[in-house]
Amino acid sequence: MPANGTSEILKSKRSSWNVQISEFARSTRNLIREVVEGVKLEPNPEKPMIPLSIGDPTTFGNLKAAKETIEAVRKSIENRKHDGYGPAVGSEEARRAVAKYSFHQGHVSPNDVILCSGCSTSLDMAICALADRGQNILIPRPGFSLYQTLAVSYGVEVRWYNLLPERQWEIDLEQLESLIDEDTAAVIVNNPNNPCGSVYTREHLKKILDLAEKYYLPIIADEIYEHFTFPGTQHTALSTLSENVPILSCGGLTKRFLVPGWRMGWIIVHDRNNVFAEVRKGLAKLATRSLGPNTIIQASLPVILEKTPQSFFKSTTNFIYRNAVLAYDLLKDVRGIKPIMPNGAMYMMVGIDTDNFPEYPTEMLFVQDLVREQSVFCLPGTCFFYPNYFRIVLTVPEDLLREACIRIADFCENHYKLDKRVIENGGLQAVDLQ
Numbered sequence: 001m002p003a004n005g006t007s008e009i010l011k012s013k014r015s016s017w018n019v020q021i022s023e024f025a026r027s028t029r030n031l032i033r034e035v036v037e038g039v040k041l042e043p044n045p046e047k048p049m050i051p052l053s054i055g056d057p058t059t060f061g062n063l064k065a066a067k068e069t070i071e072a073v074r075k076s077i078e079n080r081k082h083d084g085y086g087p088a089v090g091s092e093e094a095r096r097a098v099a100k101y102s103f104h105q106g107h108v109s110p111n112d113v114i115l116c117s118g119c120s121t122s123l124d125m126a127i128c129a130l131a132d133r134g135q136n137i138l139i140p141r142p143g144f145s146l147y148q149t150l151a152v153s154y155g156v157e158v159r160w161y162n163l164l165p166e167r168q169w170e171i172d173l174e175q176l177e178s179l180i181d182e183d184t185a186a187v188i189v190n191n192p193n194n195p196c197g198s199v200y201t202r203e204h205l206k207k208i209l210d211l212a213e214k215y216y217l218p219i220i221a222d223e224i225y226e227h228f229t230f231p232g233t234q235h236t237a238l239s240t241l242s243e244n245v246p247i248l249s250c251g252g253l254t255k256r257f258l259v260p261g262w263r264m265g266w267i268i269v270h271d272r273n274n275v276f277a278e279v280r281k282g283l284a285k286l287a288t289r290s291l292g293p294n295t296i297i298q299a300s301l302p303v304i305l306e307k308t309p310q311s312f313f314k315s316t317t318n319f320i321y322r323n324a325v326l327a328y329d330l331l332k333d334v335r336g337i338k339p340i341m342p343n344g345a346m347y348m349m350v351g352i353d354t355d356n357f358p359e360y361p362t363e364m365l366f367v368q369d370l371v372r373e374q375s376v377f378c379l380p381g382t383c384f385f386y387p388n389y390f391r392i393v394l395t396v397p398e399d400l401l402r403e404a405c406i407r408i409a410d411f412c413e414n415h416y417k418l419d420k421r422v423i424e425n426g427g428l429q430a431v432d433l434q
């Protein structure tokens with residue numbers, strides 16, 4: 001017998017374990033996973049597999065965190081002062097350390113910093129704080145797929161603005177402007193960019209800010225690759241150029257300090273005219289959902305950010321730069337594909353002239369056969385909403401990268417066919433298209 005009326009109602013409604021997942025969970029999509037699941041990965045047993053797909057620089061063991069970074073964490077574990085909870089937005093000391101480290105972004109005070117569990121959580125909180133169900137945010141194409149994953153579960157529509165490969169992946173500002181309407185809550189700008197490795201000039205950043213100012217649009221700046229630029233290229237923090245546009249800059253330890261698993265990121269609030277007063281409160285409330293990020297890493301931040309030597313960062317970016325040059329040189333004259341030289345981050349996009357590969361109507365099939373014949377796996381551009389390209393990761397050891405590029409070149413040579421239009425127009429004969 002039910003003890004009271006409520007459980008009687010429950011009982012009468014439920015007669016079996018029919019547990020549904022939430023709308024939130026159901027609508028959460030991870031494009032990279034979906035696309036990779038759709039590719040048949042059957043490597044050639046005669047060739048060892050070379051994955052140029054994994055965006056984790058620690059995968060191959062050639063890029064490791066600095067000993068100063070490791071030592072800082074060892075100390076904060078051993079002194080037993082950081083086993084408890086901290087404030088949800090992060091400890092004062094850790095936020096002060098991030099503020100100091102971020103002087104290149106302009107004036108930053110500890111109160112402008114919110115610590116998060118990785119830059120992904122920073123982005124999640126920034127989107128969640130600014131955009132409501134039914135609103136839209138503008139995101140780059142090609143671009144990091146997480147923006148869509150995060151926004152769509154909140155019922156926030158995503159609209160893609162185009163990056164232009166022929167202009168070093170600058171934003172097509174006219175097309176971006178055409179997407180803005182009264183429901184646009186924010187623009188996400190990723191600079192330096194994943195997957196393109198582009199780094200914007202000050203002039204271009206100013207134009208982006210002008211547009212944001214014209215429409216009173218806040219910017220979420222994904223600057224996780226700040227400082228991660230090749231020799232001769234300078235990264236400019238968006239905040240240093242902004243007079244009136246409020247910016248949430250998302251960053252963290254992950255890429256530059258080579259510790260993706262440590263999950264330490266942050267949001268820096270840039271808001272000269274105090275238009276983000278409510279947003280600050282909102283972010284502080286959102287931080288309470290997780291009770292704050294890992295206290296051991298927080299406690300280590302002052303030492304990590306101050307003591308990790310410049311030579312460590314230099315050696316990482318020099319290594320990636322040399323790999324970028326190597327891959328570019330090996331691929332630039334290969335018929336049917338077109339690598340685009342990056343200026344920073346850890347990736348290079350390579351265009352496929354699909355007219356020259358009639359066997360592969362989509363880059364997904366191209367990538368799949370590249371695995372089957374050459375055991376080289378690159379992420380298809382579709383993972384970044386950008387078909388007819390593939391992305392290679394530049395963090396792999398040099399000899400592996402060289403071998404992979406030689407195999408990619410062989411693959412292209414073996415499958416390259418003269419463009420049908422060339423044959424028709426030029427009257428070339430004896431070219432077998434099939």
Ligand SMILES: *Cc1c(COP(=O)(O)O)cnc(C)c1O
Nearest residue numbers: 118119120144194224252254265
């Ligand atoms: C890796 C990456 C992130 C996520 O960083 P985490 O700190 O690991 O969460 C965010 N944005 C871009 C563009 C990235 O490539």
